[in-house]
Amino acid sequence: MGALAIMCVRYNACMRLFIATELPQEMLDALAETQAELRACVSGRYVGADSFHVTLAFLGEVEAWRVNELADILDDACSGHAAFESCLGELGNFGRASKATLWQGFTDKKPFAELAQSVRRELAHAGFDFDDKGFLPHITLMRKLDLSSGVLPMPHVARGTIDTVSLFESDLSGDYPAYTALHRTFLA
């Protein structure tokens, strides 16, 4: 197959996409410290410290040629939003107690909810499908945690500025999900 044909296959291929805020270094450090303490207390599958994010909208499989359109949508959705100060909050969990997803939240959910609402509104307006289950801002720290396997530590907390919303590709072909930012929008 020639180079052009290979490019066309890629162009028509689907990519697993989601939109998320990235996090400031102070928060990444605190999350890594919380994870280190969790490792001493409970077992489960840990999210890599280079993968922490707050998902605003999960799109799933999207044709690759629509990535540029999504980048424009992201810029439009974020244009009315300023960067904001935030603070990490408590631990929480989703799912069954024997295979829980453990996450850390924020003390103030409102600015994240407003961002998610704008992103989701623009996506819906442009005809994109996304997972529209209720929004709760969180950073997933662990999956498949058996909550009965130990006592959870108090999480480390940190303040920082949320100023970046990104379109990510999620690659599930390896041992761990790999997330790559395809486009970044900076909140002014």
Ligand code: 2AM
């Ligand atoms: P999470 O934020 O609770 O970890 C990439 O898969 C990201 O999209 C993850 O952060 C994941 O969950 C989030 N996400 C939201 N809805 C999803 C869905 N229906 N399927 C997979 N991931 C989803």
